[in-house]
Amino acid sequence: MPDHKPKKHLLVALVENKPGVLNRVASLFRRRNFNVDSLTVGRTHKPHLSRMTIAVDATRGDAFKIHMNLLKLINVVDVANVSNEPHVSRDLALIKVRANDAESRNGLTLICERYPARIVDIGPEVAIVEITAQEDQVEALINELKPIGILELVRTGVVAMGRGVRILDSDYEPVRPITATSEAKSFEVYSV
Amino acid sequence: MKLSGAEIVLECLKREGVEVMFGYPGGAILPTYDAMTKYPEIHHVLVRHEQGAAHMADGYARASGKVGVAIATSGPGATNLVTGIATAMMDSSPIVCITGQVTRGAIGSDAFQETDVTGVTLPITKHNYLVMDIHELPYIIREAFYIARSGRPGPVLIDIPKDIQTEKIEFVYPEDAIRLPGYQPPQTASDKEIKAALELIHEAKRPIILAGHGVMLSGAVQQLQELAERAQIPVALTLLGKGAMPENHPLTIGMMGMHGEAASNLAIQEADLLIALGMRFDDRVTGNLKTYARSAKKIHVDIDASEINKNVHVDVGIVGDLRAVMDQLLPGVKGASHAEWLNRIRDWHEDADERDIINRDTGDELWGAQVINDLWKFTGGNAITVTDVGQHQMLEAQYYPHQRPASMITSGGLGTMGFGLPAAMGAKVARPDEEIWAIVGDGGFQMTLCELATAKQENIKVNIAIINNNYLGMVRQWQEFFYEQRYHATPMFSPDFVKLAEAYGIPAMRVERRDQIEESVAFARSVEGPVLIEYAVEAEDIVYPMVPAGADLDKMIRRPKPGESAR
Ligand SMILES: Cc1ncc(C[n+]2csc(CCOP(=O)(O)OP(=O)(O)O)c2C)c(N)n1
Ligand SMILES: [Mg+2]
Numbered sequence: 001m002p003d004h005k006p007k008k009h010l011l012v013a014l015v016e017n018k019p020g021v022l023n024r025v026a027s028l029f030r031r032r033n034f035n036v037d038s039l040t041v042g043r044t045h046k047p048h049l050s051r052m053t054i055a056v057d058a059t060r061g062d063a064f065k066i067h068m069n070l071l072k073l074i075n076v077v078d079v080a081n082v083s084n085e086p087h088v089s090r091d092l093a094l095i096k097v098r099a100n101d102a103e104s105r106n107g108l109t110l111i112c113e114r115y116p117a118r119i120v121d122i123g124p125e126v127a128i129v130e131i132t133a134q135e136d137q138v139e140a141l142i143n144e145l146k147p148i149g150i151l152e153l154v155r156t157g158v159v160a161m162g163r164g165v166r167i168l169d170s171d172y173e174p175v176r177p178i179t180a181t182s183e184a185k186s187f188e189v190y191s192v
Numbered sequence: 193m194k195l196s197g198a199e200i201v202l203e204c205l206k207r208e209g210v211e212v213m214f215g216y217p218g219g220a221i222l223p224t225y226d227a228m229t230k231y232p233e234i235h236h237v238l239v240r241h242e243q244g245a246a247h248m249a250d251g252y253a254r255a256s257g258k259v260g261v262a263i264a265t266s267g268p269g270a271t272n273l274v275t276g277i278a279t280a281m282m283d284s285s286p287i288v289c290i291t292g293q294v295t296r297g298a299i300g301s302d303a304f305q306e307t308d309v310t311g312v313t314l315p316i317t318k319h320n321y322l323v324m325d326i327h328e329l330p331y332i333i334r335e336a337f338y339i340a341r342s343g344r345p346g347p348v349l350i351d352i353p354k355d356i357q358t359e360k361i362e363f364v365y366p367e368d369a370i371r372l373p374g375y376q377p378p379q380t381a382s383d384k385e386i387k388a389a390l391e392l393i394h395e396a397k398r399p400i401i402l403a404g405h406g407v408m409l410s411g412a413v414q415q416l417q418e419l420a421e422r423a424q425i426p427v428a429l430t431l432l433g434k435g436a437m438p439e440n441h442p443l444t445i446g447m448m449g450m451h452g453e454a455a456s457n458l459a460i461q462e463a464d465l466l467i468a469l470g471m472r473f474d475d476r477v478t479g480n481l482k483t484y485a486r487s488a489k490k491i492h493v494d495i496d497a498s499e500i501n502k503n504v505h506v507d508v509g510i511v512g513d514l515r516a517v518m519d520q521l522l523p524g525v526k527g528a529s530h531a532e533w534l535n536r537i538r539d540w541h542e543d544a545d546e547r548d549i550i551n552r553d554t555g556d557e558l559w560g561a562q563v564i565n566d567l568w569k570f571t572g573g574n575a576i577t578v579t580d581v582g583q584h585q586m587l588e589a590q591y592y593p594h595q596r597p598a599s600m601i602t603s604g605g606l607g608t609m610g611f612g613l614p615a616a617m618g619a620k621v622a623r624p625d626e627e628i629w630a631i632v633g634d635g636g637f638q639m640t641l642c643e644l645a646t647a648k649q650e651n652i653k654v655n656i657a658i659i660n661n662n663y664l665g666m667v668r669q670w671q672e673f674f675y676e677q678r679y680h681a682t683p684m685f686s687p688d689f690v691k692l693a694e695a696y697g698i699p700a701m702r703v704e705r706r707d708q709i710e711e712s713v714a715f716a717r718s719v720e721g722p723v724l725i726e727y728a729v730e731a732e733d734i735v736y737p738m739v740p741a742g743a744d745l746d747k748m749i750r751r752p753k754p755g756e757s758a759r
Contacts, residue, residue, distance in 0.1 A: 016374065020322070024314060031315045061501065068498035074319045074339060077374040172373035 009063040013052040016075040038157030089160040098149035099127040195363040197356040198227035204333035214245040218265025220292030223357035240642035244614040246276020249287040251618030260287040267305030278316040282605025286345035295355040318346030343377030396465035405432035406470015408597040415518035428456035439593035449477035451586040455540035461746040468492040473503040479745035547751040564591040570713040575627040580612030580636035582666040584659035610639030634660040647722040655716040656724040693724040700724040
């Protein structure tokens with residue numbers, strides 16, 4: 001079996017921007033017993049397309065299975081495993097840290113200088129550090145901040161994009177009329 | 193032309209060529225039922241339980257190759273469909289289910305009979321829709337039918353809020369091509385793949401073809417036979433692959449897997465090449481994956497890319513429409529004889545014949561295998577059989593050889609008890625000129641027997657053969673082998689089936705001796721509408737051979753030869 005050790009795979013999926021698509025993807029991972037590290041979804045420059053980045057810890061064989069199963073979903077337009085090619089990936093974290101004495105404040109400043117991080121909010125008690133970087137760097141910063149005292153932490157999960165001219169895109173235009181959301185709000189409650 | 197959502201549904205069904213649908217009304221689907229009065233060309237079959245509707249649509253689809261349609265109301269109506277949808281999903285059967293939903297404004301409020309049906313059916317449909325804009329409705333119906341029948345077929349559900357069914361819009365049928373950017377069923381193989389497959393085929397000394405349901409779904413029956421004959425490659429069939437190759441063909445070895453022919457399983461384990469065509473290496477056909485076909489190279493052709501390398505790692509995986517791929521492959525296939533290999537398989541068959549209960553004198557006893565084999569004999573092997581799930585199902589697979597595609601319909605992937613009767617009815621509606629036999633167990637029959645009333649009301653001529661062993665026989669068999677004969681919750685009381693049928697106005701007969709079987713077939717044929725025959729068979733039967741779940745495929749429990757003692 002050509003199955004290697006599990007490693008991090010970044011799958012990028014271009015999906016139709018429709019209600020329930022995230023649910024379909026999440027359901028797939030649960031149903032097939034695949035583990036997700038992080039899953040992010042957001043709009044693209046085309047209103048009918050959204051883009052997901054899914055980070056999974058998987059063997060190459062399993063990553064391929066996930067890839068094929070994602071493609072099987074009708075609303076998934078295209079999928080690329082960018083870990084197999086040169087790519088850029090970013091994770092964003094907001095970290096609330098203790099900053100109620102000179103030592104912690106100085107420590108914080110020194111540490112942040114060594115990372116693509118900055119202090120975006122500071123008060124007498126706490127500070128919020130923002131970092132946008134590769135996942136391992138975010139991880140490293142978090143570890144360094146731990147001794148000072150992390151009070152709250154949020155991460156977006158990884159987003160990724162292949163380098164160069166290989167473009168993950170679709171020139172499809174929807175044939176169906178797009179539902180006007182304003183209309184959707186004005187439904188009356190009928191008797192059922 | 194201004195049409196209501198309900199009328200749009202029926203208008204679109206008509207344009208999909210739908211002639212019949214199976215369903216059950218209720219509040220949230222009533223507008224569509226009301227609109228049916230304007231579309232008499234689409235016949236509605238009123239079932240007695242929505243599960244029956246889904247199985248009938250499924251049986252209809254499997255027998256005809258057309259999309260079957262089931263329709264139900266919201267909440268309990270829709271949830272009753274679930275077993276039937278899951279069954280169709282596992283066996284790649286194209287059905288479209290239409291369910292009513294509470295009005296859009298009420299969605300999410302726990303309204304009366306509200307269930308999140310698209311949520312419930314998400315993992316058991318190929319795709320599903322909740323219609324929130326009437327303008328989308330005609331597009332959705334077109335897509336649903338296209339998705340259901342194309343690629344690897346499967347069930348599609350459309351959930352339609354009641355207020356969409358009553359809303360009216362100017363209707364224009366969307367003639368423009370369906371554009372589903374994320375859905376392009378694969379077609380052909382690359383030249384490289386064909387070359388790699390041919391190389392393996394030409395090198396092989398002990399090749400075997402594993403033919404599955406996909407052979408029939410893609411219409412590659414002829415191509416399969418041509419490949420087998422030209423290169424003299426024996427063919428083993430999956431349960432759903434029965435009919436892919438005539439079973440009286442000298443190259444057909446028989447079914448593979450848990451209750452497969454010993455010769456098929458042994459051949460798979462000794463083969464140096466598996467050519468898997470439109471099958472998916474289910475655990476019921478592979479047994480222990482670690483020891484499965486260890487000395488064989490493997491070619492796997494399937495239309496579903498996610499099936500390649502899912503359970504069994506293959507050397508050449510080809511994603512494509514099997515028929516198209518076979519047409520690419522065949523011109524390159526050289527003749528071969530494999531005489532030694534075929535002889536070896538013949539020897540295994542002879543050994544199996546010695547063990548076979550069919551070749552024994554059993555005196556006054558009536559055994560399930562004998563009933564099935566005699567049904568085969570007296571129907572000239574020409575009936576379409578639809579089975580339920582259990583011992584009788586496996587006996588059908590072993591003792592009723594089929595010669596043509598789509599002549600055996602069974603719930604393989606999900607193993608759904610209760611499937612047999614309604615699916616047989618759907619099959620009969622699809623193929624009114626065929627002789628249809630529902631072969632069911634006393635257990636499974638009682639799960640959906642309410643459909644007797646439907647059969648009577650619609651005069652659907654199915655011949656119902658109940659193989660009555662007074663047991664949940666297959667479970668009893670597991671208890672005998674693996675649970676030290678503790679027969680807990682498997683002995684079964686049943687009503688007097690003959691009287692039961694008569695209460696429905698359905699003629700019936702009870703068979704207790706083997707010499708009555710011929711007469712029972714004649715009797716069944718003489719009745720114009722549905723008919724029921726109860727075969728009272730020996731209670732403590734065992735389906736041999738048996739590969740225990742997860743065991744090595746060649747470690748079968750065999751029926752002892754005469755004079756040998758059981759294991
Ligand atoms: C809906 C459902 N419930 C339970 C089972 C488990 N099961 C498989 S075979 C079987 C026994 C079937 O008994 P019967 O219908 O009498 O057929 P027999 O095996 O006796 O021929 C059972 C309970 C199943 N397959 N489907
Ligand atoms: Mg039984």
